[in-house]
Amino acid sequence: GRLDRSPLRLVASVLLCAALLALTAPIAAAAGLPKGRFVVGDSIALSASDEFQRLDYGVNAKVGRQFGSGVWIFRRQAELGTLPRRVIVHLGTNGTVDPDDCDRLVAAAGPARRVFLVTIKVPRSWELPNNETLRACASRHDRVHVIRWWSKSHDHPEWFADDGYHPNTDGQRVFARFVDREVDEVL
Numbered sequence: 001g002r003l004d005r006s007p008l009r010l011v012a013s014v015l016l017c018a019a020l021l022a023l024t025a026p027i028a029a030a031a032g033l034p035k036g037r038f039v040v041g042d043s044i045a046l047s048a049s050d051e052f053q054r055l056d057y058g059v060n061a062k063v064g065r066q067f068g069s070g071v072w073i074f075r076r077q078a079e080l081g082t083l084p085r086r087v088i089v090h091l092g093t094n095g096t097v098d099p100d101d102c103d104r105l106v107a108a109a110g111p112a113r114r115v116f117l118v119t120i121k122v123p124r125s126w127e128l129p130n131n132e133t134l135r136a137c138a139s140r141h142d143r144v145h146v147i148r149w150w151s152k153s154h155d156h157p158e159w160f161a162d163d164g165y166h167p168n169t170d171g172q173r174v175f176a177r178f179v180d181r182e183v184d185e186v187l
Helices: 007-032 043-047 049-054 068-080 099-109 127-140 149-153 169-186
Strands: 037-041 057-061 086-090 114-118 144-147
Touching: 037 043, 037 068, 037 169, 043 049, 043 057, 049 057, 049 169, 068 099, 086 169, 099 114, 099 127, 114 127, 114 169, 127 144, 144 169, 149 169
Parallel strands: 037 057, 037 086, 086 114, 114 144
Antiparallel strands: none
């Protein structure tokens, strides 16, 4: 037999294959994502990292971390194939959250992951605007959810150190368990 080398058939075959790959790629990508949960955060998440790890969360938290660095962390973890299906973000305590950074972070997480943005409790001028930015970001994306830590914690000074926002031992436990329950409710 002789192969049909008509350019039209070749183009049609290539387009059909591309369409099939485009339709199945998100399903394959979601199936290949690591299970589990991953927290990216600042000193608040860092202080509760032992509690999160007891609940089987991966944690990448650092004192003084700004929101924009979460974008890089998500991109890198996604590229390495180590970013799980559920990612939790507690950033914004150390400065203003740029709405574009929030959208970039969601994009870096990819279309097959759920992103949970945790509102902040910090006695600074950016507390309210940052929490509004986080809620607005979630409203722009179907797979993004808000965990309202500020609402849960603002009437409980007994959960915090003298600065009023770093959780003490009880607060760390409450914080991690609250985040875990909120993530479970979405699933």
